[in-house]
Amino acid sequence: MIPWASPLAQVRLRRGAIDAAVARVFDSGTYILGEEVAAFEQEFAAYCGVANAVGVGSGTDALILALRALSIGPGDEVLTVSHTAVATVAAPIAVGATPVLVDVDRVSYTIDPSRLEQAITKKTKAIIVVHLYGQPASMDVICEIARRHRLKIIEDCAQAVGAHYRGRKVGGLADLGCFSFYPTKNLGAIGDGGMVTTADNELAARLCRLRQYGWNDSRETQEAGLNSRLDSLQAAILRVKLPHLDADNARRAAIARMYSEALAKLPLGLPIPRAGTGHAYHLYVVVSDARDKLLHHLTREGINVGVHYPVPVHRQKGYGERAIISKDGLPVTEWLAGRVLSLPIFPELTDDDVGQVIRALSSGISRL
Numbered sequence: 432m433i434p435w436a437s438p439l440a441q442v443r444l445r446r447g448a449i450d451a452a453v454a455r456v457f458d459s460g461t462y463i464l465g466e467e468v469a470a471f472e473q474e475f476a477a478y479c480g481v482a483n484a485v486g487v488g489s490g491t492d493a494l495i496l497a498l499r500a501l502s503i504g505p506g507d508e509v510l511t512v513s514h515t516a517v518a519t520v521a522a523p524i525a526v527g528a529t530p531v532l533v534d535v536d537r538v539s540y541t542i543d544p545s546r547l548e549q550a551i552t553k554k555t556k557a558i559i560v561v562h563l564y565g566q567p568a569s570m571d572v573i574c575e576i577a578r579r580h581r582l583k584i585i586e587d588c589a590q591a592v593g594a595h596y597r598g599r600k601v602g603g604l605a606d607l608g609c610f611s612f613y614p615t616k617n618l619g620a621i622g623d624g625g626m627v628t629t630a631d632n633e634l635a636a637r638l639c640r641l642r643q644y645g646w647n648d649s650r651e652t653q654e655a656g657l658n659s660r661l662d663s664l665q666a667a668i669l670r671v672k673l674p675h676l677d678a679d680n681a682r683r684a685a686i687a688r689m690y691s692e693a694l695a696k697l698p699l700g701l702p703i704p705r706a707g708t709g710h711a712y713h714l715y716v717v718v719s720d721a722r723d724k725l726l727h728h729l730t731r732e733g734i735n736v737g738v739h740y741p742v743p744v745h746r747q748k749g750y751g752e753r754a755i756i757s758k759d760g761l762p763v764t765e766w767l768a769g770r771v772l773s774l775p776i777f778p779e780l781t782d783d784d785v786g787q788v789i790r791a792l793s794s795g796i797s798r799l
């Protein structure tokens with residue numbers, strides 16, 4: 432069975448170095464924050480080309496803490512998308528704000544900047560821009576709109592670590608960048624983990640307080656906070672993997688090229704990398720009217736494809752009721768939910784595996 436992602440393959444590959452890093456933490460006697468987290472934060476900030484990185488408990492917490500750092504809460508509206516991981520929308524709800532869902536565009540599947548302005552009200556405080564599937568959103572236009580309306584921008588980089596936009600890495604393109612180290616992500620931990628990046632030293636200092644109860648350096652609380660720290664063991668493991676991230680992303684891009692060349696003549700929508708950007712290819716998503724038939728065919732052929740995402744967040748229980756759908760509606764989001772299919776893509780996937788996926792997909796299409 433070929434999976435669509437394989438965190439195990441990467442652990443196997445780097446097992447010796449990971450074991451040594453874990454042993455180092457065991458022997459250090461420091462199990463919360465400490466040198467491992469501080470060192471990884473520095474290395475990660477340098478990698479992203481941003482001044483500050485603050486390690487937190489998960490990607491969802493990264494988004495929640497970023498909103499808290501911007502003082503966004505009850506009564507505030509946050510613009511974002513419905514075609515995303517539910518966590519993107521869970522964060523504004525967790526801080527008591529109202530998510531306002533804007534449609535994505537039909538080519539890049541990221542937020543449609545031409546629909547942003549109609550969704551802005553007096554209550555709008557921020558935009559959470561998702562670099563979906565690893566593709567940077569059209570930041571130039573979005574930043575210009577945000578500047579004109581005095582809105583903050585949070586980048587949801589959970590799927591896009593290492594992606595770049597006009598020569599700059601994601602996470603450093605706006606006010607705050609939020610990352611997830613969920614095991615299947617391009618930079619995956621062996622458990623939960625997350626990071627917030629920012630060029631603003633004051634926001635970084637506030638994030639450091641908010642991630643542990645509101646404490647300052649003297650452990651006096653300054654405001655109410657959470658307990659959401661990046662685990663020291665996970666930081667040590669991520670330090671093993673970070674130096675390999677660019678090579679891993681290059682391998683993902685090579686796999687994406689193989690797919691794109693082989694599938695070009697088939698009746699499928701293929702990923703179209705935005706000009707001037709480096710796509711991180713967290714997922715390689717094709718679009719087909721016969722998605723469900725192809726999914727069953729591929730499963731029968733031993734290929735475990737994914738669907739990201741079958742149900743838009745505004746149709747999910749617990750979220751839909753708490754979100755506002757922007758006036759333009761979500762036609763592209765609805766259209767995509769029934770058509771997207773994620774082909775296997777991860778650095779350890781072999782050329783033979785890729786060939787098998789291409790053959791299975793082609794035979795599936797010829798039978799339609």
Ligand SMILES: *Cc1c(COP(=O)(O)O)cnc(C)c1O
Pocket residue numbers: 489490491492515516518519561587589590610611612613623624625
């Ligand atoms: C994975 C993901 C998150 C959430 O990250 P967790 O670490 O699982 O909390 C948020 N946004 C997007 C787009 C994601 O893919």
